[in-house]
Amino acid sequence: MISSSFKKWLPGVLFLSAQVINTLYELTQDTRTISWAPHTTQVFYRIDAFENGVTWDQQAIEARYGLAQTQWEAHAPGNIMRLVATVEAKAPGHPDSVRISYRRNGAPEQTYLWKASR
Amino acid sequence: MHHLNPFYVKGKTVVPELVLAVRMLAVYLLLTGEFPFNGNQGGGRFYPLIELLDQLGTDEQFNLGVRLLFLSGIGMLLFSHYVRLGALGVGLAFVTGLLSCQICISVAHLFTGCVFLCTALSNHVTGTNLIRFQLAVLYLGADLNKVFDPDWWTGASMETLLVTKHQIASYMKAASIFPPGLLSQMMGIGVIVLQISIAILLLRRVTVIYAMLLALVLHLPMVLLMQMTFGPFLFALVTAYGSLLTWPQQLACDNRLHSNVLVKWLTLLDFNEQMSPCTGNTKESPMRWLRTGLRYIAHPAMLLSMTVLAAATVRYGQLIPLTLVVVVAYWLYAWPQRKRMRKVLSPAGL
Numbered sequence: 001m002i003s004s005s006f007k008k009w010l011p012g013v014l015f016l017s018a019q020v021i022n023t024l025y026e027l028t029q030d031t032r033t034i035s036w037a038p039h040t041t042q043v044f045y046r047i048d049a050f051e052n053g054v055t056w057d058q059q060a061i062e063a064r065y066g067l068a069q070t071q072w073e074a075h076a077p078g079n080i081m082r083l084v085a086t087v088e089a090k091a092p093g094h095p096d097s098v099r100i101s102y103r104r105n106g107a108p109e110q111t112y113l114w115k116a117s118r
Numbered sequence: 119m120h121h122l123n124p125f126y127v128k129g130k131t132v133v134p135e136l137v138l139a140v141r142m143l144a145v146y147l148l149l150t151g152e153f154p155f156n157g158n159q160g161g162g163r164f165y166p167l168i169e170l171l172d173q174l175g176t177d178e179q180f181n182l183g184v185r186l187l188f189l190s191g192i193g194m195l196l197f198s199h200y201v202r203l204g205a206l207g208v209g210l211a212f213v214t215g216l217l218s219c220q221i222c223i224s225v226a227h228l229f230t231g232c233v234f235l236c237t238a239l240s241n242h243v244t245g246t247n248l249i250r251f252q253l254a255v256l257y258l259g260a261d262l263n264k265v266f267d268p269d270w271w272t273g274a275s276m277e278t279l280l281v282t283k284h285q286i287a288s289y290m291k292a293a294s295i296f297p298p299g300l301l302s303q304m305m306g307i308g309v310i311v312l313q314i315s316i317a318i319l320l321l322r323r324v325t326v327i328y329a330m331l332l333a334l335v336l337h338l339p340m341v342l343l344m345q346m347t348f349g350p351f352l353f354a355l356v357t358a359y360g361s362l363l364t365w366p367q368q369l370a371c372d373n374r375l376h377s378n379v380l381v382k383w384l385t386l387l388d389f390n391e392q393m394s395p396c397t398g399n400t401k402e403s404p405m406r407w408l409r410t411g412l413r414y415i416a417h418p419a420m421l422l423s424m425t426v427l428a429a430a431t432v433r434y435g436q437l438i439p440l441t442l443v444v445v446v447a448y449w450l451y452a453w454p455q456r457k458r459m460r461k462v463l464s465p466a467g468l
Contacts, residue, residue: 005243008241008243008244009243009244011239012236012239012240012244012248012251015235015236015239015248016248016251016252016255019232019255019259020255020258020259023255023258023259023262023263024262027262027263027266032223032263033167033216033217033223034213034216034217034228035259035263036225036255036256036258036259036260036262036263037225037259037260037263038225038226038260038348038351039225039279040260040263040264040267040270040275041267041269041275042275042278042279042282042283044282044283066164066165066220066221067221072283075223079220079223082220083165083220083221086165086220087165090165104269105269105274105275105277105278106274106277106278106282107269107274
């Protein structure tokens with residue numbers, strides 16, 4: 001009887017436990033993916049890309065990264081950095097460098113720089 | 119053949135409360151055009167977070183596959199005996215959508231998917247408890263993310279959200295009464311306290327009604343201030359909390375209070391042997407119609423009507439009436455159940 005009840009509960013308990021463990025794990029990272037972090041962080045960012053000393057135009061940046069060039073990100077600054085790093089690792093024809101300027105919760109501006117390794 | 123009827127909620131592998139919750143949520147998603155990829159931006163696979171999801175067909179094939187999984191899941195949970203299988207399909211579609219699109223990360227859509235997945239993992243032994251614990255995990259996770267962030271204690275996070283980002287005039291006016299930053303700091307700490315209190319109250323079924331009250335205090339001001347329902351999040355929350363209330367197996371008519379005509383209509387749509395007929399002829403009046411509507415709110419046809427109404431108010435941006443309906447429904451329907459919950463669970467009730 002106990003065993004039958006245990007079996008009925010087990011899948012659900014594992015599913016919920018996995019969520020708690022993942023939330024704790026993501027607390028140690030600078031990204032938020034499937035963590036329960038709704039509108040916890042407000043990041044105002046700007047993405048700039050450079051090639052041969054020339055800045056890419058807004059349209060090219062937005063088409064490449066799927067984001068507005070300047071916008072709010074409501075999860076974590078690491079999410080934008082991860083996206084840029086993934087795009088540059090996979091998409092053809094990358095720029096020489098990409099600069100992400102961001103302010104987290106109104107704090108002083110910080111910068112992340114991605115550089116092509118060529 | 120019974121199971122083809124979306125109003126028939128009994129005789130499934132999960133309790134009627136869950137059947138109603140996921141059916142209402144599914145109808146709401148269809149009416150509001152919500153879809154697994156509808157996160158912040160984006161409309162399909164975009165640099166997945168899991169390598170495997172990048173290797174499954176072309177983008178068009180992949181997106182079509184997720185959409186088919188989502189729609190066939192909804193079809194299955196609405197029109198068949200296999201509510202859990204349908205809920206599994208919809209839940210997996212949401213999770214796949216999030217993991218296959220880096221710009222679609224959205225807590226609102228993740229939570230919606232989790233309501234379906236918890237239903238898929240439920241049975242008559244677990245009842246609606248997985249949904250209750252899912253809500254507790256949501257608030258616990260949200261609270262942990264705030265507790266370890268100094269900006270929530272200093273008020274910088276709330277100040278940026280409400281003043282810099284959304285520039286909410288009423289909030290800025292209220293904040294000007296206090297020393298700079300103090301209201302944002304109080305709000306930030308208040309949210310931390312509220313969220314952990316809700317999580318704790320959800321751990322015991324007898325205190326669920328009080329958790330609902332605190333949830334109203336937490337969420338509804340944000341909906342009104344920011345003028346948004348956070349995609350499907352608000353409705354998913356309402357259905358999740360609603361599933362924790364006891365669905366009445368019988369709805370008795372009182373001919374001194376209720377409308378004969380409306381009860382007859384609802385009896386025509388009664389496929390769960392829930393209704394008992396009204397005897398005698400009574401005068402119809404708007405007050406009787408209102409009382410009947412409130413008394414029979416748990417009738418599947420009434421719940422479906424409420425879902426359509428909620429989708430319409432969201433579609434036309436009428437969030438103040440929507441908020442009022444939620445508060446009134448809580449006050450008239452959920453709040454009186456607090457005593458019943460104590461009675462049902464107390465050994466003294468034997």
